[in-house]
């Protein structure tokens with residue numbers, strides 16, 4: 210599962226397959242210095258797209274809820290109760306919050322929204338993986354996944370609608386990036402997946418490896434993760450929360466400055482710039498060197514061991530030379546390398562390497578002293594690689 214979106218550095222937006230569309234930078238100017246344009250003003254065209262609701266309670270912090278309550282004559286402590294119902298009590302509506310006065314429940318239902326998305330599809334795989342395709346209030350679609358592995362209950366969450374990074378093998382970025390998700394929309398995915406679990410089970414891990422580039426939406430991602438880790442939120446330790454990035458050095462540095470040491474995973478996919486430029490288009494503006502330096506600074510600052518991710522693509526990045534180059538790049542770093550055999554995306558020409566090829570690649574890394582983990586693909590039959598389900602549902606009519 211996986212994928213991301215976003216505005217990447219400077220004044221460019223990456224759209225599909227890495228084509229760069231420049232956008233205008235905005236400056237604040239002295240109004241007296243503005244001269245009349247020589248062109249007639251363009252008519253204002255109203256967007257037909259529905260806007261995002263301002264009354265999504267998951268976008269409000271506790272203080273905002275308290276103010277709302279006090280304005281209506283309710284004590285501030287009700288905010289804590291409401292929060293508890295949402296995160297611990299797994300309420301599906303304000304009506305379910307049975308220890309609130311009936312009138313308050315009614316007012317909440319009339320004024321605020323707990324859910325802003327609708328579940329368009331819900332797929333379950335035999336290995337216990339479940340995937341939701343959600344349609345947001347403005348029509349944008351995203352995916353999120355629940356994975357069951359022994360005692361772990363991990364969720365994979367999206368940070369953007371679509372993705373702007375244009376990694377050539379990934380489904381999420383095939384239509385470019387649409388927009389950042391709000392804090393509430395990110396939390397909503399977590400809560401919808403939490404509600405798939407029986408009452409006695411808790412979410413244990415979060416990976417920001419759904420659609421989008423989390424570091425291109427850092428503010429909202431961190432706001433949501435702060436609720437996820439808070440004891441009155443989902444209470445998940447930051448050690449069990451992973452932010453996965455294509456590698457945006459400036460944003461990695463900002464994350465390092467943040468007081469909470471989340472786990473950082475860098476999607477490397479190639480050991481040389483020559484190869485990485487071909488499969489991860491954003492690399493040509495950044496370079497592996499700058500990404501690794503930022504990752505090293507993250508490690509120095511937080512003490513959190515880094516993870517690098519490597520999607521194994523047949524005949525592209527699975528050669529013995531690639532394994533050797535990876536050893537040179539990573540052996541002295543003590544980082545973990547997570548190798549994920551490619552999950553094929555219909556319409557894309559990439560393939561999963563043969564088991565034999567995977568075996569050789571793995572052996573070369575182990576012999577080179579790399580801490581390597583070969584991840585089993587999960588939920589293949591439910592298109593669990595991020596962005597896949599959304600694409601299929603775009604091209605096939607809803608059943």
Ligand code: SAH
Nearest residue numbers: 211212213379418422453454455476552594
């Ligand atoms: N933009 C971020 C997070 C989303 S992608 C990032 O690049 O890390 C999460 C991970 O899933 C990335 O490592 C990505 O390369 C991987 N991925 C994307 N499509 C995949 C596929 N079809 N099969 C296997 N892994 C895939």
